[in-house]
Amino acid sequence: MNAPEFELQTLGAVELRIPARAEWVAVARLAAAAVASRMRFSVDEIDDIKLAIAEACTSCIQRSEGVENIDIRWDALPAELRITVVGDGRGPKLESVKNGSDDKVGGLGVFLIRALMDTVEYEVDPERGPRLVMSKSVQP
């Protein structure tokens, strides 16, 4: 018997909250792979999505002040996977603003996200935690 094909419309959304600590980033990565594998992404695209999620979480941990938790939401849409990553902090770390680290290794992470995903919106509010929304299209 053939396995039923998934209707992407029915996949809906998946949400995950992880503590904003380095040892939890792998959990977000594994969850990203699980969600992406339910859609029609190739193995290479799933690797891209895993890395993009990890970079977003790492950015929340390293570059924002007072982030205790990171909320991740995957929206499986008919033609794309949209991912929202939100840290519950109080804005960017003072030292990352002073020494310009956003343009160095932290910036490399954001550069990777932009290279691997189709669309990326990154907001760093001085008063709030970071918010990143990214998407990747499903190839027909």
Add this chain to the structure above:
Amino acid sequence: MDIKVNVRESEGDAYVVDLSGEIDVYTSPKVKDAITELIDQGHYNLVINLEKVRYIDSTGLGVLIGGLKRVREHGGSVNLVCTNPQIKKIFDITGLVKIFGIFDDEQSAMKALV
């Protein structure tokens, strides 16, 4: 999820750092410590073997870049062994292929140090 780090002496004054596992924000400090220790001991010609690395992120790349900067200050070099297409792709899109020598096997990476 973990990273295994093995350091061994090779030809001349070169050292090989074998890495196995995943290099991310959690595991990269262990890699950094191993590279820093070698450099602090005066070893400036390194081959970092990534053949058994399944995953690397920007913090891992940052550790490799930091190591390369330090050895270059002493006239040394860091060559990488990497055959994983996904990891090669990361070096490619970040432009790091132009900074590191990346080789398919350890022998070639070692030969290019001299």
